[in-house]
Amino acid sequence: MDRYNLRDNIVSHEKVEDIRFGYIEDISKVDKIFTVRTNEGVHHAKTVVLATGGNPPQIPDMPVEGTEAVTHAMQLKEMPSPRVRAKLDARLSANIVVVGGGLTSAQLADLAIRRGVTKVWLLMRGPLKVKPFDVGLEWVGKFRNFEQAAFWTTDSVEERWEMIKTARNGGSITPPYKKILERHVSTGRLCLLQNTTIKEKKWDTVSKTWSVSLSGGSQTLPRIDHIYFATGVQSDFECLPFLQTMCSDYPIESCGGLPCITENMAWRDDVPLFIAGRLAALQLGPGAPNLIGARIGAERIAWSIQDVLGAKESGNDGGDAGKRRFDYLTGRGSRYDALAEVM
Known part of the structure; x- marks a missing residue:
């Protein structure tokens, strides 16, 4: 998690390491306040807004060797990697694998091809799903209030969690990117494999390439120069390192890895730590990670903070x-x- 200080138009890029809420003798003996410890120092605040989006990205079955040739999409710094770029500059063929069934995977595949990668294998563990948005149209169209009302009137957080899973239904790509992928497939630069996963990958220290075998053995891949994982991130707030103190001192219930926050978007009624974005889905609905969720969440949090500060x-x-x-x-x-x- 990064902390950005917007006071006086200054943005402070710091990594948050711990958040505590309590009395501090030298600062506030009457009211509890937050102590936010970062890699740069300590900050105090009466309210804190958490908008992290999810847990740090993790690569499935992260290898011990060849880590320089495997990248998660959220940690991507350049495309293609320097080593792949060097091969292309030397007029050598370069092959990459992209794993994921969402829009990010399609964008990575397209970008790699446009930047000269010889061939891309796009692996999806399920079928290719095409949707205008990553949630159903009923949640973003003009009748979305009906779905949202049904969500807010559920009897339990378990029902809300089921509605969230049904509405998002895994990764999908947009119709325009479906056409882009089809064009790359027609030129032979892209191989799209649905219902396919990586069964095994072995790193060759001599050639600096991967030997990749797929589930079902439907296709044999040549030596792969780089593997990209566009597999999203986990949403489990109890695993976030900087929230361990809060979870211990002010425990709250969870459902599906999401915190059961209050209607005012607070951690608890007595703890003005406000949650926005993906982790606030049990209050905001399936659109929590999107603009519609950001708007509703920001409005609720702004009202709540005014109530806290007066x-x-x-x-x-x-x-x-x-x-x-x-x-x-x-x-x-x-x-x-x-x-x-x-x-």
Whole structure:
């Protein structure tokens, strides 16, 4: 998790290592506050918003050897890798494997081909699914309020979790990228294998390539120069290292690896640690990782933070002017009032 400090238009890129909530004698003896420890130092706050998106990316059956030739999509720095680029510059053939059934895998395959990779094998453990969005249209169309209302009126978090799984239904690609993949397949640059997984991979220290065997033995691959995993990330908040103290001191229930947060998006009623994004899906619904979830989550959290800090504190940088700016940012009242302060 990274912490970004937006005060005075400054962004601070720091890795959060621990979050604690309690009394600090030298700072706050009356109210509990957060102590956020990062690799750069310690920060204190009355409220904290957690928007991490999920757990750190992990490669299935991560090998001991050949780690320089295997990359998770979320850790990608360049495409193709320097070693593959060197082979292409020397006019040698280079082959790569992309694992994943979502839009990211299709984008990686397309990018690799456009940048000169000789051939790409795209492996999907299930069938190719084509959808305009990564959730069903019923969740993003004009009648989405019906689905959202049904979600919010469920009797248990288990029901919500089942609705989330059904709505997202694994990885998918968009119709435009389906056409792109079909074009690459027609040129012979792409081999799309559905219902296929890597059965075994062995690293050759001499040739610096992979020997890859597939499930079912349907196809034999040549030596592979690089394997890319576009397999997403796990959502299990209890495995996040920087939340271990919070889970110990202020335990909460979980379902499907997601925290059972309050309707106000807080960790608990007595803990103003607010959750946004993918980890807030039990409150926001299947669209939590998307823009629609971001909008709803941001609105709820903004209201909740104002309740925690109080109306007086929200405008402490300029009385009514500060309050009008806050109202503008949270969508309250007339936004022209805030614009008048600038004019």
